[in-house]
Amino acid sequence: MMYKNTFKLVISNFNLVWKILAYIVLSSIFVVGLAYACSLPIIKLLVSEGMLVTTIGIFKKFGSDFNVYGLLVNIVGLIEDFCTLIAANINKLWVYIVLFLFIVIVVRAFLSGIYKFATTNALYNSLSSNIKIGFTTSLFSSIRINLKYQLASLLVQLPLDVLLFALFFYLARWVITTEGLLLIAPITLIIVLMLLFAFKIVLFSGWIPAIITFDCGVWKGLKLGIKAVFRRFYRTFSTVILILLTLLVVNFVCALCTFGASFIITIPLTLFTILVFNMTMFYSSQGMRFYVDSDTVVTPKRLEETDAIRALKYII
Numbered sequence: 001m002m003y004k005n006t007f008k009l010v011i012s013n014f015n016l017v018w019k020i021l022a023y024i025v026l027s028s029i030f031v032v033g034l035a036y037a038c039s040l041p042i043i044k045l046l047v048s049e050g051m052l053v054t055t056i057g058i059f060k061k062f063g064s065d066f067n068v069y070g071l072l073v074n075i076v077g078l079i080e081d082f083c084t085l086i087a088a089n090i091n092k093l094w095v096y097i098v099l100f101l102f103i104v105i106v107v108r109a110f111l112s113g114i115y116k117f118a119t120t121n122a123l124y125n126s127l128s129s130n131i132k133i134g135f136t137t138s139l140f141s142s143i144r145i146n147l148k149y150q151l152a153s154l155l156v157q158l159p160l161d162v163l164l165f166a167l168f169f170y171l172a173r174w175v176i177t178t179e180g181l182l183l184i185a186p187i188t189l190i191i192v193l194m195l196l197f198a199f200k201i202v203l204f205s206g207w208i209p210a211i212i213t214f215d216c217g218v219w220k221g222l223k224l225g226i227k228a229v230f231r232r233f234y235r236t237f238s239t240v241i242l243i244l245l246t247l248l249v250v251n252f253v254c255a256l257c258t259f260g261a262s263f264i265i266t267i268p269l270t271l272f273t274i275l276v277f278n279m280t281m282f283y284s285s286q287g288m289r290f291y292v293d294s295d296t297v298v299t300p301k302r303l304e305e306t307d308a309i310r311a312l313k314y315i316i
Contacts, residue, residue: 002239002284005292006277010269012293013126013276016119019135020268027111031103038099042086045093049085054078072189076173109158110150114139116275117146120208123279127290128213145218149211152218157204164196194248198240201274202229205236209282228285236281243277 036043046052058074061067086093118139125131125138139146172189206225211218229236247270254262283290287300 001298002236002277002280003242005284005298006239006243006273006280008292008296009123009127009276009280010273013123013132013272015132016122016135017265017268017272020115020119020272021264023115023135024268024271027108027115031108031111034107035100035103038096038103041096042093042100045085045089046082051078051082051085054081072172076169079169105158106154109154113150113153114146116271117142117149117208117212119272119275120279121212123276124209124212127279127283130291130294142212145211148218149208149221152222153207156222157200160200164200168193168196194241194244198237198244201240201244201277202233202237205229205240205278206282206285209279213282213286213288225282228282231285236285239281240277243273247273 043052055078058071058078061074062071086097090097118135121142122133122135122138125133133141168189171192204225206228207222208225210216210224210228211221214221214224216224247266251263251266251270254266280290284300289297289299292298
């Protein structure tokens with residue numbers, strides 16, 4: 001039911017996809033501009049050492065032979081060479097590196113989280129009251145708690161992101177360099193990446209919905225959100241896997257048919273679908289009714305049973 005209701009809500013609230021697209025474009029321009037300005041010395045070093053040419057060559061080669069295993073090997077090697085080069089020049093580049101990482105990791109995550117909270121707030125009004133409010137209205141009406149959430153989210157999720165990235169990187173290097181695992185390396189890494197991504201989505205899927213639904217503080221919302229997730233963890237996790245697989249297929253097929261132009265729509269659609277799932281999961285876990293469109297209200301099974309008992313008591 002969560003799977004079906006998620007996509008029903010995506011369709012009935014599709015207008016928010018365009019708002020997310022506009023926000024992503026503007027915030028990306030801002031982040032890329034800042035990052036570029038702070039990384040000019042690093043870029044000059046990479047150009048002088050031929051790493052940019054090497055990077056372009058790797059993806060050109062992949063574009064001609066579509067060798068996923070070869071791409072993974074080259075990327076891992078490129079990352080190792082990059083780290084070696086930076087370590088050798090750390091004394092004169094450390095300020096630029098710190099600024100670049102701060103912008104790309106912290107500022108980007110902060111700006112990304114703002115649209116997630118605003119979109120979820122708009123979804124809350126749609127699910128709870130069938131009221132459509134604009135993205136801008138939602139953004140400014142919840143800006144204070146939104147900013148508090150962003151700070152808390154950075155403290156909680158950033159270390160986890162670093163841990164998951166390190167885990168995936170070392171796993172990739174081990175799989176690629178281990179004899180006997182070469183043939184299954186690409187599919188193994190794709191599966192592991194999807195599982196890690198799904199786990200993170202599930203773990204924090206109830207955080208923003210809890211804050212907005214119960215109008216509570218950030219940390220209480222985290223507690224309520226995690227509690228809601230683990231109330232039906234396996235069902236939630238399996239649903240996320242199905243949704244991610246569906247979105248992966250949609251992105252891949254549309255990209256093939258449009259030579260990549262469809263990413264303009266499918267990327268914000270993917271991000272929006274995950275936010276919709278978060279609300280669907282939370283409402284279902286709490287046993288709350290919600291609108292999937294203007295004519296349809298979903299009543300969780302627990303509420304149906306409660307209503308039946310009340311009706312029976314009334315008859316008796």
